[in-house]
Amino acid sequence: MTAVRQAPGTAQPAPSQPPAPPARRRTTGLRRAEPETPPGRVARLLPRTVAARIRTLTAVSLVLLVALLAVAWAAIANAREGVRVIGQDAGPQVVATGDLYFQLTDMDAQLANALLAGGAAGGARDQALARYNDNRLKAGDALLKAAKLADERTEENTARDVLDALGRYERLAGQALLLDRQSDRASGAPSAEVIGLYRQATDLMKLDLLPKAYNLTLDNGTLVRHTYEDKRSAVLTGRMWVLITGLALLVVLAGFQLYLAKRFRRMLNVPLALATLASLVLVVTGTAMLSGQASHLRQAKEDGFDSILSLARARAISNSAAADETRFLLDPDRADAYEQVYLNKSQTVLYLPAGNLTEYNKAVQGDLSFEPGRARFLGFLGTEANRPTESGEQLSQMVNALNKALADYQKVQANDRQMRDLVHAGKRSEAIAARASAAEDFAVYDRSLQSLIGLHQKEFDEAVKDGDDGTSGWYTVLPIAGVAIALLVLVGVRPRLAEYRWSK
Amino acid sequence: MVEVRGRALRSPRWAAAAAAFALLAAACGTVGEATSSVAGSDGLVIGVQRDQPGLGQQIGEPADGYDSYEGFDIRMAKEIARHLKVPAANVTFRRVASKDREELIQSGAVDMVVGTYSITPERKTKVKFAGPYYVAHQDILVRKSNPASIGDLHDLAGKRLCMVPGSQSFQRVATEQSVSAVPVEAEGYTDCLNKLIAGDLDAISTDDLILAGLASEAAKKGEYMRLVNAPFSDERYGVGLRQDDVEGCEAVNEAITKMYQDGTMRLQLKRWFAPTGLDLTTTVPQFEGCI
Structure with missing residues (x-):
């Protein structure tokens, strides 16, 4: 070495050049690999020693592993959030506000009944008032629930306005009842003053309270639709990323395995193979779980929630249409308007083309049988009949329940025709007397709507539970699997690095 | 020379490609328009x-x-x-x-x-x-000086009533409520008002908000109308x-x-x-x- 230094002026090549003859490269690679001259741009970025390469591969695997866990975690979080909003917030709220609408409508109907019954024997007024009070309690309950779940400013304002209007309604109802009692009539039409108060009350109900209660239900439908679309696409995107990062991780692990096999002439690095296998299992089960979540969300939304919402709306509209029947009887001056509104609402529930109520009544009595997915009527009930359902058993159950509801609806419309014919023939008191049995038929119809809602509720609950169960435990599984895979990689790599240290 | 020939050869191809692209873009644009929502649209x-x-x-x-x-x-x-x-x-x-x-x-x-x-x-x-x-509610508008007394919907039977094609109002009277009014066709509700003023009509029946507007329009011309105030629809x-x-x-x-x-x-x-x-x-x- 000194000799070289002492002879700078000789014809020898400059010693400052790094001595890197190809002959000195070791195929075993156990010692530091000498850099090639000149190093390419890419080559300069790549680690140049085996140990560094092993370390880099380890680091890349671990980074990919963390990325995989992170995207899986995010996708699961999205799925859980979706299930929570649809299953625990908005879903029950739709039921709560649907009930609210029903109770408010029934309060108004019972007020009308109480006023119509007057002080006649039989205690019809007391019965009506008992139901009125019962409904008031339940309405307060439902409103409380709806307000608690409201999560947007506009929705909150709506809930507060409903509360305010309910107070005003109660005041008017109280005045009407008091005035009617004081008039001390046996039965028949209440006094003009009472009717005036009732009109104010029922207008308040019709124009202020009920629309807002109904809009609250619609708001929840919007919330669910948005959540569903956001979360489902987030879950599907998450699944794609799990697959991408998972595949990258598997490729790197497999490449790692091959590299080690080549470099160290070993058949199989068992811990690394186990890590690869565990990653594969994680990616496959994770992807399957996310696919399952997407389908649970879809099931909860499309097979459960959508039907619950539209049947809740059908129930609300049907109840308010029934109230319009009572108003038609109670308030002859506005009978034309009530009749038109009744037709409009009926057509919303079950649409058949008809120019007027007489035609509609007739059309409804026709054949309403349907093949699932191909009903010839529209409206809420038509939507239900046209909804595709999956399994055969559930399908027949739904079809039976829907057929029952349709038959009950026909009965309700037949009663309506009868009542109006009596009124047009000048037999108003007979029409009023027939209301009791008609109200029972309506209650039967309302119950069959409820049992149909119940069937969808069951399906909804199952899907929500499946969704919940599908992700439960994954927050535990992910970190454990992550730590296990990371440890396996390190365990697989450590002896090789140690080998390198020894030889040093 | 070569370059010129090359261009001559190339240009129709480019033109065709550009045309195809334009067509595609136009097609996409049409599709996009049909499915786009008013929420989030620019105009x-x-x-x-x-x-x-x-x-x-x-x-x-x-x-x-x-x-x-x-x-x-x-x-x-x-x-x-x-x-x-x-x-x-x-x-x-x-x-x-x-x-x-x-x-x-x-x-x-x-x-x-x-x-x-x-x-x-x-x-x-x-x-x-x-x-x-x-x-709104459908109601009836008549001339204040109208000799024929129209107090509610059912008084419209046999009366000349304005009918605007595409508007629901005449159907509400004639079909829904089965009141046999005589249809007199008009282009729009301002036309109905002119006909009512001219005496070609007995009444106009449509939404109260429209009728109110028509009545104040007529009042400006010195013609006075009366809103019957018998609403019969929502x-x-x-x-x-x-x-x-x-x-x-x-x-x-x-x-x-x-x-x-x-x-x-x-x-x-x-x-x-x-x-x-x-x-x-x-x-x-x-x-x-x-x-």
Whole structure:
């Protein structure tokens, strides 16, 4: 070495050049690999020693592993959030506000009944008032629930306005009842003053309270639709990323395995193979779980929630249409308007083309049988009949329940025709007397709507539970699997690095 | 030489490619338009009525100008556009006749219709309705000096009644309520008013808001009208949208809710209809629902 230094002026090549003859490269690679001259741009970025390469591969695997866990975690979080909003917030709220609408409508109907019954024997007024009070309690309950779940400013304002209007309604109802009692009539039409108060009350109900209660239900439908679309696409995107990062991780692990096999002439690095296998299992089960979540969300939304919402709306509209029947009887001056509104609402529930109520009544009595997915009527009930359902058993159950509801609806419309014919023939008191049995038929119809809602509720609950169960435990599984895979990689790599240290 | 020849060879190919690209872009544009929602769109073409004083009336040129119309419906349209975050400069009005409304929405010629557009089950089979933003009631307008006494709907039997094609009003009387009035066709409600003044009609029956506007219009000419005040229907004024625009429908509903909550509706209803003496409802109507 000194000799070289002492002879700078000789014809020898400059010693400052790094001595890197190809002959000195070791195929075993156990010692530091000498850099090639000149190093390419890419080559300069790549680690140049085996140990560094092993370390880099380890680091890349671990980074990919963390990325995989992170995207899986995010996708699961999205799925859980979706299930929570649809299953625990908005879903029950739709039921709560649907009930609210029903109770408010029934309060108004019972007020009308109480006023119509007057002080006649039989205690019809007391019965009506008992139901009125019962409904008031339940309405307060439902409103409380709806307000608690409201999560947007506009929705909150709506809930507060409903509360305010309910107070005003109660005041008017109280005045009407008091005035009617004081008039001390046996039965028949209440006094003009009472009717005036009732009109104010029922207008308040019709124009202020009920629309807002109904809009609250619609708001929840919007919330669910948005959540569903956001979360489902987030879950599907998450699944794609799990697959991408998972595949990258598997490729790197497999490449790692091959590299080690080549470099160290070993058949199989068992811990690394186990890590690869565990990653594969994680990616496959994770992807399957996310696919399952997407389908649970879809099931909860499309097979459960959508039907619950539209049947809740059908129930609300049907109840308010029934109230319009009572108003038609109670308030002859506005009978034309009530009749038109009744037709409009009926057509919303079950649409058949008809120019007027007489035609509609007739059309409804026709054949309403349907093949699932191909009903010839529209409206809420038509939507239900046209909804595709999956399994055969559930399908027949739904079809039976829907057929029952349709038959009950026909009965309700037949009663309506009868009542109006009596009124047009000048037999108003007979029409009023027939209301009791008609109200029972309506209650039967309302119950069959409820049992149909119940069937969808069951399906909804199952899907929500499946969704919940599908992700439960994954927050535990992910970190454990992550730590296990990371440890396996390190365990697989450590002896090789140690080998390198020894030889040093 | 070579270069020139090369260009000559190449240019038709490029032209063809450019043309194909343009076609493709145009095709995509059309498809995009048909499925796009009024929610989040940059500009809006809003169909409005032009001959309903107080609701939608053309007061100037150009026919698509933002300031060429006035009335309650016009105000609603502008407020909705504002809530949808569409700048006024990008809002275009287009006058529509009652009978064309469904077709113009379906073809995409207009993005939405705000023009005394009653939500009916028949129309719902063709277009989607956001709202209603207001519930009007059908009523009857007669000349104050009218010798024939018309006190309510059933007095219209045998009377000459205005019929505007595409408007629901005459059907409500003749078909729904089975009152055999004699139809006299007119182009629009201003035309009805002229016919009523001229004595070619006994009565006009349509939404009270329109009638109120007509009555004050007539009063300006020294002709006095009487609103019978016997409402016999609920006319739920909706915002007509394309059948598949659920997103836009929900956004419009939210806009309407806010307009009621922040007092805009109370203000606008008062501004346009307080002098008419009509009973005005200042609480949010029950929405039709978007799905």
